[in-house]
Amino acid sequence: MSLMRPTAPHRTAGHAARGVRLAAVAAALAAAGAAQAQTTVSMWVHAGPGPERDAYAASIKAFNEANKDIKVDLVALPEGSYSDQVNAAALAKKLPCVLDFDGPNVYNYAWTKKIVPLDAYAPLQAIKGQMLPTLVRQGTYNGKLYSVGQFDSGLAIWGNKKTLTAAGIRIPKGVDDAWTLAEFEDALKKLKAAGVPFPLDMKFNYGIGEWVSYGFAPLLQSFGGDLIDRKTYKTAKGVLNGPASVKAAQTLQGWIKAGYVNPAAKNDGDFAAGKSALSWVGHWVYNDYKKALGDDLVLLPMPKLGAKAATGAGSWNFGISADCKAPDAAAKVLAHLMSKNEILRVTDGNGAVPGTTEAQSASKNYAAGGPLRLYVDQLNKGVAVVRPETPAYPAISSAFAEAMNNIFGGADAQKELDKAAKKIDQTIEDNKGYPSR
Structure with missing residues (x-):
């Protein structure tokens, strides 16, 4: 009996064991390959x-x-x-x-x-x-x-309904019902007379950067101006420093001089604290404003300061x-x-x-x-204006922000926008009009 060869079942078990080991190795290699x-x-x-x-x-x-x-x-x-x-x-x-x-x-x-x-x-x-x-x-x-x-994004006017109503100010119901320039400035005047320290919060606390282009270019566009000639994208001359843009900048400067806007705002809380009754800003403040004002918070469309209303986008x-x-x-x-x-x-x-x-x-x-x-609604009804679609945009934004910062401080609007337009045109010229590559 001791000389007998192993039975078939014993040989099968040995092969099976080796097969399991080989399968495990194969699985490991497959996993490594997958990794x-x-x-x-x-x-x-x-x-x-x-x-x-x-x-x-x-x-x-x-x-x-x-x-x-x-x-x-x-x-x-x-x-x-x-x-x-x-x-x-x-x-x-x-x-x-x-x-x-x-x-x-x-x-x-x-x-x-x-x-x-x-x-x-x-x-x-x-x-x-x-x-x-x-x-x-x-x-x-x-x-x-x-x-x-x-x-996407956009600007609109947040309002304190209680304060506006007490001052006898009409509250627009939607895009097609927006205030005109005369109505907007009348609202600012009434709010100031009612004791609101700075009726319009324009987020000057955001600093001098992209906020200036995003937040205030719509002011120019509503008046009929713009940052650059959008037909050619080759020049800002006659557009950024044209009559409509200059009038827009002078209008904002006038709001500051009249005490309607606080250019030295240090934080984001003037509207929530009741120091302002209107806030020129976007959707990102909604939660904070709702928490502060509750049912008195009302959202108003951008005003038609000229022939049309305009809001930022993008x-x-x-x-x-x-x-x-x-x-x-x-x-x-x-x-x-x-x-x-x-x-x-x-x-x-x-x-x-x-x-x-x-x-x-x-x-x-x-x-x-x-x-x-x-x-x-503003995005869908043509109120939104995207920022200029040109490689020159960083130069446009920088030059405009610098000019507006000086205008906020009382500098001559025409001279500042002339300088900005010249800087932008020089950048475009330096890059040979940004030809397609």
């Missing part, structure tokens, strides 16, 4: 601690969990130094695959080839048709779409960098961010206007009848 095959997409956003940063972190977590073949590495950077870091990374050809940038930077980034057109990426082709027209226009340069936006949006080695994967990330649920995730946090009609309809604030619907 190696996973595409990494780097992504930068400008966001300090707060609801936007939390929303982006949650969005990317959801994407990574649903897409095992793509891993997004999200980096949130402080807004103050964000543009400088983007420019430095572009010089080193180390931009992330996906990045966000303020709306008017689209054109300069596209012209300098920091970002690539999005039209050819299948996941994004249907999204263009869902976006608000203002966002499509903001994201388009030289006939191509370079960016997609989760949200906001931060996303694109794919020219340095990205996996643009198809990056396009999938953008498509995810532009889905209804992800748009609502971020706009529920930051209070902005949802960037697609589908998301708007599902928003408690911006759907028909919602408390912030007026911002949508």
Whole structure:
């Protein structure tokens, strides 16, 4: 019996054991191969601690969990130094695959080839048709779409209904019922006479930067002026320093001299504290204002200071960098961010206007009848004016902000706008009119 060969069952068990080991090795190799095959997409956003940063972190977590073949590495950077870091990374050809940038930077980034057109990426082709027209226009340069936006923006006038009513001031019901210049200035005069220290809060505490272009260019546009000739984008002469723009700047200067506006405001609380009864600002203050005024808070359309009303538009949006080695994967990330649920995730946090009609309809604030619907109405009814669609925009914004800062302080409006127009035209000339590349 001791010389007998092992029975068949014993031989089968031995082979099975070796088979299990081989299967385990094969599975490990397959897993390693899958890990190696996973595409990494780097992504930068400008966001300090707060609801936007939390929303982006949650969005990317959801994407990574649903897409095992793509891993997004999200980096949130402080807004103050964000543009400088983007420019430095572009010089080193180390931009992330996906990045966000303020709306008017689209054109300069596209012209300098920091970002690539999005039209050819299948996941994004249907999204263009869902976006608000203002966002499509903001994201388009030289006939191509370079960016997609989760949200849009706008200005309107927040009012203290109790104070306005007590002063005998008519409260407009909507875009078609906006105050004229005469009515607007009459309201300021009545509020001042009623003891309101500074009737109109214009957020001078936001500083001298992009707020000046976003917040006060609509003043020029309502009067019939603008920052640049939008037919050619080759000159600011005769437009930025033309009669309509000069009149607008002088009008604002007059409001300051009359004590209607406080150019030295130190914080965001004048309206909430009752020092002002009107506030020239956007949707982002809604939660704080509602908490302070409750049912006395009323939202009013931008006034028709000239032939039409005008409001700012546009906001931060996303694109794919020219340095990205996996643009198809990056396009999938953008498509995810532009889905209804992800748009609502971020706009529920930051209070902005949802960037697609589908998301708007599902928003408690911006759907028909919602408390912030007026911002949508202004975008849809031609009140909104996007910032100039030209690579020269950074120079335009800088020159305009400098001029307006001097005008706020009492400088001659014509002279300051003349200097700004000259600076802008020199920049355009230095860049040979920004020819297509």
